[in-house]
Amino acid sequence: MTSGNGAARAPMLEIENLHVSVAGKPILCGIDLVVNPGEVHAIMGPNGSGKSTLAHVLAGREGYEVTAGTVRYLGRDMLALEPEERAREGLFLGFQYPIEIPGVAGVNFLKAAVNAVRVHRGEGELDAIDFLKLARAKAKLLEIDEALLKRPLNVGFSGGEKKRNEIFQMVLLDPRLAVLDETDSGLDVDALRVVAGGVNALRGPERSVVLITHYQRLLDYIVPDVVHILAGGRIVKSGGKDLALEVEDQGYATLASGTAA
Amino acid sequence: MAASVDTAKTVGALGADEYKYGFVTDIEAVAAPKGLDESTVAFISKQKGEPAWMLDWRLKAYRHWLTMTEPDWAKVGYPPIDYQDAYYFSAPKKAGDGPQSLDEVDPELLRTYEKLGIPLREQEVLAGVAVDAVFDSVSVATTFKGKLADMGVIFCPISEAIREHPDLVRRYLGSVVPYSDNFFATLNSAVFTDGSFVYVPKGVRCPMELSTYFRINAANTGQFERTLIIADEGSYVSYLEGCTAPMRDENQLHAAVVELITHDDAEIKYSTVQNWYPGDKDGKGGIYNFVTKRGACRGRNSKISWTQVETGSAITWKYPSYILEGDGSVGEFHSVAITNNRQQADTGTKMIHIGKNTRSTIIAKGISAGRAQNTYRGLVKALPGANGARNYTQCDSLLLGDRCGAHTVPYIEVKNRSARVEHEATTSKISDDQLFYCRQRGLSAEDAVSMIVNGFCKQVLQKLPMEFAVEAQKLVGISLEGSVG
Numbered sequence: 001m002t003s004g005n006g007a008a009r010a011p012m013l014e015i016e017n018l019h020v021s022v023a024g025k026p027i028l029c030g031i032d033l034v035v036n037p038g039e040v041h042a043i044m045g046p047n048g049s050g051k052s053t054l055a056h057v058l059a060g061r062e063g064y065e066v067t068a069g070t071v072r073y074l075g076r077d078m079l080a081l082e083p084e085e086r087a088r089e090g091l092f093l094g095f096q097y098p099i100e101i102p103g104v105a106g107v108n109f110l111k112a113a114v115n116a117v118r119v120h121r122g123e124g125e126l127d128a129i130d131f132l133k134l135a136r137a138k139a140k141l142l143e144i145d146e147a148l149l150k151r152p153l154n155v156g157f158s159g160g161e162k163k164r165n166e167i168f169q170m171v172l173l174d175p176r177l178a179v180l181d182e183t184d185s186g187l188d189v190d191a192l193r194v195v196a197g198g199v200n201a202l203r204g205p206e207r208s209v210v211l212i213t214h215y216q217r218l219l220d221y222i223v224p225d226v227v228h229i230l231a232g233g234r235i236v237k238s239g240g241k242d243l244a245l246e247v248e249d250q251g252y253a254t255l256a257s258g259t260a261a
Numbered sequence: 262m263a264a265s266v267d268t269a270k271t272v273g274a275l276g277a278d279e280y281k282y283g284f285v286t287d288i289e290a291v292a293a294p295k296g297l298d299e300s301t302v303a304f305i306s307k308q309k310g311e312p313a314w315m316l317d318w319r320l321k322a323y324r325h326w327l328t329m330t331e332p333d334w335a336k337v338g339y340p341p342i343d344y345q346d347a348y349y350f351s352a353p354k355k356a357g358d359g360p361q362s363l364d365e366v367d368p369e370l371l372r373t374y375e376k377l378g379i380p381l382r383e384q385e386v387l388a389g390v391a392v393d394a395v396f397d398s399v400s401v402a403t404t405f406k407g408k409l410a411d412m413g414v415i416f417c418p419i420s421e422a423i424r425e426h427p428d429l430v431r432r433y434l435g436s437v438v439p440y441s442d443n444f445f446a447t448l449n450s451a452v453f454t455d456g457s458f459v460y461v462p463k464g465v466r467c468p469m470e471l472s473t474y475f476r477i478n479a480a481n482t483g484q485f486e487r488t489l490i491i492a493d494e495g496s497y498v499s500y501l502e503g504c505t506a507p508m509r510d511e512n513q514l515h516a517a518v519v520e521l522i523t524h525d526d527a528e529i530k531y532s533t534v535q536n537w538y539p540g541d542k543d544g545k546g547g548i549y550n551f552v553t554k555r556g557a558c559r560g561r562n563s564k565i566s567w568t569q570v571e572t573g574s575a576i577t578w579k580y581p582s583y584i585l586e587g588d589g590s591v592g593e594f595h596s597v598a599i600t601n602n603r604q605q606a607d608t609g610t611k612m613i614h615i616g617k618n619t620r621s622t623i624i625a626k627g628i629s630a631g632r633a634q635n636t637y638r639g640l641v642k643a644l645p646g647a648n649g650a651r652n653y654t655q656c657d658s659l660l661l662g663d664r665c666g667a668h669t670v671p672y673i674e675v676k677n678r679s680a681r682v683e684h685e686a687t688t689s690k691i692s693d694d695q696l697f698y699c700r701q702r703g704l705s706a707e708d709a710v711s712m713i714v715n716g717f718c719k720q721v722l723q724k725l726p727m728e729f730a731v732e733a734q735k736l737v738g739i740s741l742e743g744s745v746g
Contacts, residue, residue, distance in 0.1 A: 101698070103719055109699075110702075
């Protein structure tokens with residue numbers, strides 16, 4: 001595994017021998033992964049390989065039982081934190097299927113979320129006017145119609161609107177570690193370009209991104225530092241950005257049957 | 262709604278020492294002895310300095326009450342009430358009886374006041390702290406009274422109205438809710454001790470919400486409250502009852518009656534925020550709120566709207582109703598009922614369309630959490646003469662958790678072919694997915710629930726007068742504390 005930065009810096013995310021079961025059935029069977037600040041990692045794999053499980057465990061979703069292993073985030077035991085604590089500490093999960101919340105305008109939801117994070121950071125809450133200014137600026141960047149922000153969150157949004165809205169939330173919340181779960185699925189080329197633009201804008205020496213994706217296509221727009229292949233609950237291969245192209249050529253079956261990482 | 266078959270019970274939820282918060286108050290010198298008979302009724306009437314006609318009316322009610330049985334059709338369960346084991350009249354507390362400062366008040370209560378953002382001075386009044394009589398809101402109240410009097414608006418305790426404005430009271434009292442109406446209303450007619458009286462004369466638009474000072478002065482209105490509001494031709498009044506702050510009240514049974522009357526082109530907007538003690542999380546204690554509220558749109562093109570936010574009481578039994586007599590009259594009902602822990606609410610409305618082209622809207626939102634049971638019960642009725650009557654009903658239930666219940670019992674009776682009645686109902690749950698999504702964005706589970714529930718109720722909350730809408734939003738969150746996590 002490559003490490004772009006000096007060894008003196010603590011990793012952003014450090015997963016060791018992670019085993020996870022859902023309803024008694026093992027899904028993840030010994031994941032090891034280190035993501036350093038400034039890096040973008042792509043995790044690819046066939047359906048059912050455990051990609052989304054990994055994303056949910058990192059975010060603290062109930063119903064996933066960690067049977068062994070550790071997850072450290074900025075040196076802290078991440079599994080001991082509540083989901084909202086992880087979020088306030090700078091973890092963002094872009095949902096594969098963003099959830100509809102009827103009756104709650106997106107802009108109100110986001111203001112509450114941004115302020116929860118700001119209060120945690122000791123920055124003080126934004127008032128409605130300052131928040132709207134910020135939101136408008138970011139909405140423009142992601143080519144999001146302002147009218148969409150006033151509608152109930154995700155309710156009646158098209159697939160593309162939902163995904164763009166996830167990235168919009170990410171940009172507003174300014175996370176240190178973003179885990180994007182199949183954010184590219186169901187996007188047309190234009191939407192993909194916009195989403196990738198949002199992620200690329202976030203890249204920086206203090207931030208890390210974990211992209212979970214089924215297809216190589218997204219990686220044309222967001223070039224990863226490291227690519228991992230997940231199969232059968234294990235990382236079976238890791239490499240540079242070219243590994244994604246191998247997947248495209250050979251399919252997962254060949255790679256998964258090869259030597260384990 | 263008389264012959265309801267829905268009498269499912271959830272007894273057993275309520276403990277044996279049910280009366281802990283009920284009738285154990287030390288009663289001071291001026292009090293009627295325990296129990297209820299004709300002499301109790303006469304005692305109350307005498308204490309209030311009432312004329313003979315009022316006593317006669319009370320006695321008629323009392324004698325009728327003896328022939329009645331307590332209704333059991335509501336979907337609520339509670340142990341039998343012993344009406345002879347209660348006090349029906351006690352003198353108001355003297356200043357100096359209560360705590361001397363906020364330091365002596367239950368910190369839990371203060372914490373809630375703080376969350377609601379209630380100013381310190383008002384906290385003192387609400388908590389019953391003996392405060393200096395000269396403080397801001399009292400002088401404000403006096404100013405208001407002067408302004409109202411200049412416009413001919415009468416706004417006073419009903420006991421004062423009985424003495425000072427007997428013609429108005431005799432003409433209207435019991436004209437919407439007759440003394441024989443129902444078990445609890447009849448009991449109220451016999452023993453009511455106080456309440457409010459409002460009369461708005463022809464063409465007058467009441468210049469202020471009758472709430473600004475009511476919030477402070479409403480405390481200790483008593484167990485059997487009686488309110489009568491009359492809007493004469495072309496007048497308008499907005500009245501707010503209750504308080505977002507929790508009320509600690511030693512009386513367990515509350516049986517209030519409210520009557521509203523609108524004449525031609527008049528409008529009454531009546532808003533309630535009810536946050537009485539709901540009992541503890543195991544269902545011990547708490548108020549029984551058995552209320553009869555009814556408005557009569559007597560005049561042409563007159564309008565009554567009830568808006569209620571019910572978050573308190575162990576049991577709520579309440580159906581603010583409308584008699585749309587005047588042609589073109591309008592009834593609007595907006596309701597939020599929140600039940601948590603062991604609370605039970607059976608609430609809704611009745612719309613009786615009598616006049617031509619009468620219109621009504623019902624928007625009811627019920628939220629259940631914990632082990633609570635929440636029932637919407639509504640009747641929409643169009644009589645044969647109600648040509649062109651229209652009703653739209655929307656009835657939504659939201660469940661938190663898997664041990665509470667939501668029930669919808671709509672009754673529709675249409676006897677006119679040109680009438681149109683629409684009913685829509687939904688039931689939904691706050692899902693784990695929604696909670697997780699909110700928490701992943703940094704919101705606590707409680708803030709997430711509060712936000713989702715407020716979104717669910719928005720349509721109703723925005724009907725409240727501005728200042729109370731803000732407090733009511735916070736109240737929604739507070740009422741559901743402990744329901745998740």
